[in-house]
Amino acid sequence: MRVPGWSPAALLLAACLWRLPPGRGAAGTEEVIIGEAGESVVLLCRNVSERADEVDWFHGDPGTVPPLFSSNAKLPQDARLSLVDNSSLHILALRPQDEGNYTCKDVLNEIVREHRVQLLVASGPSNVSVSISPAAALPNGTVYVDKRDTVMFSCTGSSHPEPTMAWTFQLPSAAPETFTEVNGSSTVYTLQNLSSRFQGNYSCTARNPLSGRSRTSTKELLVYYPPLSVPRCWAQTAQVGLMLQLFCNWPGGYPHPVLQWTEEGRDLENSSWVVNATGTGDTHVETLSSSRLFHGKVFKCVGSHILKQEEEEPTCTVQIKAPLLATEPLKTCFVGGTVSLTCQVMESNPSARISWLRNVSQPEVEIQSGGRYLVTQEGSVSNLTIQNCSHNADEGYYVCKAENPVGLKEAYVSLTVKKPVNIVGVVGTVVVLLLLGLLVIAGIILYYNPLLCLQGSIFRNQDSNDVFVLVDSDGEEEEEEEEGQKEEATGKSNVHRVTALVNGNSTQAGYGHHFTESDISERHSELSTEEVESEERPATQRQILPFLDEMGGTVGGS
Incomplete structure (x- = not known):
């Protein structure tokens, strides 16, 4: 029999509900039927004879509430209520207030029989929503968070009765994994120290424990982090051709930053040629022709990241030089x-x-x-x-x-x-020249100051007889004075003094000249009267110095 207004799905649901085991309801309940709000349900009145005179349905126990629906059509008609096979109660568009105990009573030959049914109305889950904060959404709906933040995940849903809330996480190309489950209309948990392994799909599933229906909401989460350092710039020559390559590197962030090369010191509006190239990646390379380059030109790289919102964007510069x-x-x-x-x-x-x-x-x-x-x-x-x-x-x-x-x-x-130089010959020549120089210097000294050599000879020959003559005792000096005074009249004193000095045929060391008596006599005749009459000097000086002063030139020149 086809019930007007019933779809095949509704009939199938009613057939399933009929087969629910009895004894699940309250005391005296013979059968429990579950319906969903907004849907249709059929309450069966079992063991009713087709010859029954009358069938009445009560929303409660008979005698305490008035009949809800009767087969004799004596009650006001409710568009949502109708009888199936003149015994079962069909309810359209279930409402939460329809839930409760129903009693079916039939009368046959004045024999009354009753059949109790408990109706449970389930609604939801609905309005299941997932929230992740702090986070931002991309145009495709994917949300991203900063790995340095503490992220809170929350899920809410409405259901009657209260649903069971479960969270699952699924990595790409992997099976979902449930990591928390609670009873209630909402659930919240937090994550700290996120890393890239926390990227994936986060799903919250709300399940109605009465109807078994469930609803799921999913959010794809990306974990972002900015580069920790600042951009680094450098220039190098291209391997092919004499071209300049500008490198800008800013690693360590996810996703890749945006890098832009610009030319410093140029009016971008009025310049006919400027560098204004943008690239996405940890490293951006810009190649320039050498024809437009000059010494001292400065280029700047500006980096930007989706998480970097500072007023001053990080930059680096490079100056090219010839x-x-x-x-x-x-x-x-x-x-x-x-x-x-x-x-x-x-x-x-x-x-x-x-x-x-x-x-x-x-x-x-x-x-x-x-x-x-x-x-x-x-x-x-x-x-x-x-x-x-x-x-x-x-x-x-x-x-x-x-x-x-x-x-x-x-x-x-x-x-x-x-050509190579003879080092030995050079050294020998230098040594010879040094020796010649020394000899020349010695000769000059002997020529202009022979007394110096004579005095040196006297002091070097302190054991000779000449020293004893020069360093005479006081008595001898007095005797010589007396003898000198006697001999001054005859003009022979100088001869005796020189004779005593030279001591016969002795040779003076250092002069290399031998004096004879004839030489002394000849020189004595040439002595001046002033030298002879000089009585003011000591005896030894009067004896030797006048003679040496006069003879020095002759000895030095020999």
């Missing part, structure tokens, strides 16, 4: 020897490429390592080592060239190749 060289302009090598020419780049950004050339024989051919040549470079210093130097092949000018995309710089080194 090479600046320092060399030894003059170098010398002996034939067959080895020499190293050094060239150092004092300033360059990006790093310059250093090469060695010959400006005379091969001005465009770069010198490579091999044979007698060895080219090495350590840092910014390049060395050209030439072995077995040759005057014809190696002497001349060498060019050190440093080049980067900003400019070119050249420096010249002059190499002179000489």
